[in-house]
Every structure is written in C-alpha cells, then in structure tokens.
Amino acid sequence: MHNGSSDLTALIQPGRVHRRVYIDPEIFELEMERIFGRAWLFAGHTSQVPKPGDYITIELARQPVIMIRHSDNSIKLLFNRCSHRGARVAPLRSASAPRLVCCYHGWTYDSDGTLLNVPVPEGCAATFDKRQFGLSPLPRMGIYRGFVFTSLGQTGISFEDHIGPMKSSIDDLVDRAPDGELALDAGRHRYVFEGNWKLQVENVLDSYHVPFSHASTVNDKGVQFARREGDKAGAAVVDADKNRTAAPWKQRRSYVSGNGHGWTSNTLLDDGKRSSPAFDEYRRVLAQKIGAERARQILTPRLHNSLIYPNMSIMGLNIHVRVINPVAVDRTEVTIFPVRLVGAPAAMNFGNIRLLNVTHSAASFVQTDDLESFVRVQSGLRSQGGDWVDISRGLGEEEPDRELNATRELATHEMVVRAQYRAWLDYMRGTA
C-alpha cells in the first residue's frame, strides 16, 4: 500500500518526482479520495443554467453531479443519484426540468433536491420519512463572479482562502466583458487522451515546451500564427535562426501563490497595432461602458494562463475556461469552454470562437501536439529506463514578488510544477 505518508513523501523530492505518481493505479485512487475528494473543484458557471429548472450534469472525482438552478434562483449542486435505489436522476448533459423524475420508479424531486412525490405512497414503510430522502447536496459550494466551485469534503481550507489569490485571474477575464459578466453558452470543445491528468495540469503553465511542441505552428521567421482577433501575427517564440527559443519568450515569468495555483505572464504581442473592425468596435463599446482609461487597463494583457489547482485553468490569450477531469490513471478528459463577453459585439465574440477552434478543439493546431506529448510521456514512463521525472529547471532561483504576494521565476523554468507537487503532497498527506 502507498497510503503511508512517508511512502508518499519519498515520491516527491527536490527537483524530481517518482514516475509512480503518473502510472500507479493505487496512487490514482488515493488522488481521487484525497485531492479530488477534498479540494475545491470548479463545477461550472452560473450562466450554464440561466433559468430556474435548468441543469447540467458533470463528473467530479468520478461521481455524477447535477448543477441546477432552483426556483428561488439559487444554484444547487446535488449528487446525481436517486435516493431510492440509486439511478442517476438527471439523464442529459444539459436540459431544463422544473422537477427531476427518476426513470426507474418515478420518485420526483424538486430542483433543490427535496423529494416531492413517491408513486404508490401507501406502500411506504411506516418508518419512511420523505424528508430524509432528498437528493444529497454536495458538502460545500462557493461562487465567485459566476464561477461555481465545490468541495466534496465536509472540512478543509475555506473557499475564500483557496480562491483568494486567484480572484485577480478571474477578474482579468470577466472585466473584459463590457457588461462585467461572462456567459459559458458558446458550446464546448472536448478532448480525451491516454495519459495522467497531471500531464495536462502541468502543461498549462509550461512555457518551456512551446518552441518545440508547437514548432509546426511557427513560420520561418519564428512567429506563431495570429491567435487573437485583430492581431496580424502571433508571438515570436523561436529566433530567426530557428534553433533557439526567442529572447522575449525566455523573459516571460511564471508565478505561484500556494495551494498549487499559478499563472504565467502575458505573451508579448504587438498590442499597439491590434486592430480589426470587430476588435475596434469592441474596444469602443468597452470604453463607452467603463471609461477609456479603465478600458485601456483591461485591454493591456497581463496574463497568459492561470491554473486554479487542481482542475481548471483560464486563458487570457485565446480566452477560455478549461476543466480537467481525471477518468483513470492513464485517461483524462478535458472540456474547453469559449467564454462569451456579455455586452461585446457579436463579431468580437465570433472572433474569439473562431480562433479558439484552431487553438483548442480536438482538431486544433496547438492542442493536438500537446496531446501527442502527453500520450508519449505516459507510455515512456512505463519503461524501467528511469524512475524519476525531472522538474528541476530553475531550482533555487525562485524569488518573492511582494507586490503580487507571490513567488516568481522565469516561465521556461519548472517552479510551477514543483509548487503543484507541494500542494499534491499536502493533499495526499492530509495536511492541506
């Protein structure tokens, strides 16, 4: 068994982690119990259930969950499990139903989980108390600017303490909407890969891989294709001689702030020249709503990717929200939601959707090469050719950033991964 703390501690060493954390099914089971079973997880966004009775179904820690809007407009998170004999009561990925009716014997629940009706009630046992048979709510829930998080643990770090350092990453995205709110109602991208969930988590803040993994997205001048509405070109990631990572790319920073969270600084693009009919109109609408100075601040990019450990990330470049869902030790499903900036011109929102299709769909130019790397890592780690995964780049070079209340490092280094494993160990030892 691996559940002894000393055994787990031995897997995480300065600058390296043991390959078992990626390939051992017993460790995966422990992760589901101790990380996904306790940590604050992103569940969904309030805009996914705009009206009372609207629900979505999701999986959290491999358990079926319903997020539904109740008749009093509040958001409820309920286990998708009939209190009678256990059938999933909400069958669709998203639907609208003022009452949830179980398909098996017809038990009927209100949108807050209260059991309303049982067919043939005269058959109920004398001791049967309907009030005890509602759908179980998830233990804890927290909402910040429409982002709904939940913890499957009754106790643990508070929502405020967990989300606090990452609020500015959520703000960075939400503030771009002229009406100050987002809607996750523009469909979704879904992909799956035969690899451990942490490969995706580690990758979202990994700036080291870009010039190599994404070489096929870079032209002969070392510049990536344009990824934002209004840009003529993307970032310079490779020097013109094509052999080295470009200097501006090497200067990017990454930051960590505890709990496994982190973010990378903005990708340098020629923001002064960013212009297109859709973008110019969007900028005009934003400035009209909130003032030119504030609009200028918001449109000055600060962030590339932010990771809210352990299951979601936010991207500031091709704006989206990503949710990482572990299925098995070597299988992970990811959902990418385009975000609609409420109040922005439709053409601007289309610009974002159009480019996200080619950066993050299952058939995109960027994500697919990452997926190939994840699959190759998972199969490589099955070999006995080495027990350790090296994450030592920049070890000892971390420095405090007092202004941001974070620790910073060059983004092509691996501080963020080491920080993720500190949080991993805290959760796994029960000290988080």
Added chain:
Amino acid sequence: MDAGEAERFLFYEARLLDERRFREWMGLFAENGTYWVPAVPGQESPFDQASLFYDDRELMQTRIARLEHPRIHIQTPPSRTAHLIGNITLEDSVTLDEYAVASTVIMVEYRNEKQRIFAGRQHHRLRREGEGLKIVQKRVDLINCDAAFEAMAVPI
C-alpha cells in the same frame, strides 16, 4: 449538374484527402469557401458556438502549412485514411448559382497502432467556376460530433 458529376467530384475530393494531397484539396475551395465540422448536433451557426473545424481560407492555409511541416508531432507517424462516400443526393440549393449535394461519409483512420471510425452526413455547396466546381462550403455532421475526441489532425 447531374448526379454523376456530383459523385465524380466527391470521389475525387475523397481521394485527395486519402492521398494526403492537402494543398490540392484546399484548391477545391472557392476563395470565400469554408470547411465546417460542427461540435453540436444540428448546429445552426459557426458564429456563436464552438466547432471542431471552422476554417475559412486563411485558417485553412495555416492548417495545410502545418500538415506539411516536418515537426507536426501529431502526424509523426502520419494518419492513413480511407473515405467512403455514399447515399449521394442532389438537394435544392438556396441560391441559383450554387448546387447543394448531400452524402454520407465514413472515414476510417489508422495511426500509431490504433484504428478509429468517423461517420456522418456531409453537405457540399458547390459553385461552377470556369471549367470545374468549387466548394463554397463543406459541412460534415459527425454522428458523435459532441463526443470527447482523441486528437484529430487530418480533415474528414
């Protein structure tokens, strides 16, 4: 246009894809042509919902350049595909100078010891330009368009 001409066009297009002649495939599209694979069954528009593919000419150029790039990892090794096109029907076109052709497509893809199947109904809007036909829009409605896919690199 008659059924025979539509069939010859679709078979030729499928052959270009199966032979990885992607640049020639792109050449079948009109200047304002689009290639669309929705991610929602019956998706009404590519403008307000995510799609698996929605390439205009500019994005298609980038896609093809990448497929030709020596360091496209997701095509190392490359995919091999076999397209089967059937149930071809000529539909009523919305505009006078365009033809609408519907067909069923099955594409089997093999790569890296794995074989998988894509299937669905496809809709071509074709326009006569000079000698031949150009694609104004190719839309492929996969029966599992809203599933989670392993990485896809080649067009369907």
